[in-house]
Amino acid sequence: MTADEERTSDVQRVLEWLYQDELRHSRLIWRLESDARLEPPWPFRHLYYDPAGAVLVDLHGHPKLGGADPDWFQVDATDPVALGLLCGVRLPQHSEILCHGDLLPVLQTLGATETVGMLEVHVCWPGELGPAALPCEPTRLTPRHRAQVAEDGWRPDDLAEELDEEQGGVRWAILRDNRIVSRLLVQRVSEHLAEVADVQTAADARRRGFGAALVQNVVRRLHERGLGVTYSVHPSNRPSLALAASVGFRFAFRWQRVRVTRPWEE
């Protein structure tokens, strides 16, 4: 087997394992699958896998996400011992890790840890949508909406990459008087799941039902295609949590973003 074939088969094995818990692993799945679609594909040079069920994705060599200081990892494991061994071998002195909260004790055995962010993932499967919100007819944003997007405070240049759900995602908005009052991004995160991200309502249009109307409309369309939907939110963001709950999302799990500094070894 060539090195390339070996890597491809490693990725395949990791994907098979990740799909055993598609909801919890959807972020890792998305990263691996979307990178496999890159042209030319990111060669997964830094993907580490332990057959006992630990995976560590090193984004250091990533064409878009890599190069940041400190190095950036996404990690998950069903076996903390395997994960500890893997991290023990692979983690550099400084790294930032997005991981499931129950893995924190493993990281604490490796060095000083500092939680620098948190993300709650909520889910709404087909059939779980709440009572109808305000009816609305969202607009799918394209580069011809550059002016509205600029006014909304989002980067118009990003629109060019937000036209494909499978790659950069697709942006939907409610427009009133040719102005964006509420918007969001839909990204496919695995075979059966899409993520609704970056939901925002203009400050002077909040608490009037626009956010819930937009999210519900988009989630309904995704459900009609048989997809479950995830919604990620910081646990302190009460308006966003209230919006998610009103649409029918329920808490699934929490990720932590942890900075790990290992003891310096000569």
Ligand SMILES: CC(C)(COP(=O)(O)OP(=O)(O)OC[C@H]1O[C@@H](n2cnc3c(N)ncnc32)[C@H](O)[C@@H]1OP(=O)(O)O)[C@@H](O)C(=O)NCCC(=O)NCCS
């Ligand atoms: C979160 C946000 C998108 C909500 O948008 P919105 O258009 O104001 O939401 P809606 O008016 O549709 O409200 C939806 C539900 O959330 C509740 N809600 C909204 N804002 C709230 C607040 N500040 N406090 C408590 N509940 C709130 C509403 O009461 C409603 O619940 P109900 O249906 O039970 O009455 C908006 O506050 C926002 O843009 N925040 C800044 C960006 C952000 O944090 N985005 C989320 C990232 S995950």
